[in-house]
Amino acid sequence: YLLNIIEDIELLGKMEEIEKDLDYEKLRSNITKLPDMQIILFQSKIMKSMARNTLKEVLPTVALTGSYDWTIDEYTKSFDQWDDRYSWTVALVWPIFNGGGTLSRFAQMKENINQIELTKESLENVFGLELKSLYLNYVQQKEMLKLNKESVELAKENLEVAKAYYSQGRISHLELLQSELNYSQSKISYHQTLSDYLINLSKLEKFNLK
Secondary structure, eight states, X not given: OTTGGGGGOOOOSOHHHHOOOOOHHHHHHTGGGSHHHHHHXXXXXXXXXXXXXXXXXXXXXXXXXXXXXXXXXXXXXXXXXSEEEEXXXXXXXXXXXXXXXXXHHHHHHHXXXXXXXXXXXXXXXXXXXXXXXXXXXXXXXXHHHHHHHHHHHHHHHHHHHHHHHHHTTSSOXXXXXXXXXXXXXXXXXXXXXXXXXXXXXXXXXXXXXX
């Protein structure tokens, strides 16, 4: 036959070997685990720690110290006759002279933290939109893959019937060629959908973290 080369082309694997069940909410929860997001979160953590340490430089420090002593004028007396004395000291330290510069640095750090938070929010939105688009394509292509596989099987059955009819002289050679063409086109469509599906699936693996 003119197109009998198509008979050497077989479907790639079984559907159960290709299909993957992906949960959108689980993929969505993995956005914060992406490398770019982890870098932003780490930067935010470091900047917040630095801001807290800077703020401590302008806050007052309270120190409490104490002592407890025993004295006696005659060491021959028993211990319960010794005089006991204790004292407490409270100190308040407030850095006045460098407070202005420190507060300025703290304000700059707060602004940097706000910028990092905005960047984090923007990245989350970008990854969220990317995931949504990929997942919608995944759902559509997964369904199309099933339909195309069914079309291939139906076209193959029709081709077998056409071959039998042609051998019996019930259809023309042109009709047989049309059946072969339908079968070939259904397989091409299947493999194109499969290719798109696998490419999209590989992109989704970015969000399919353990």
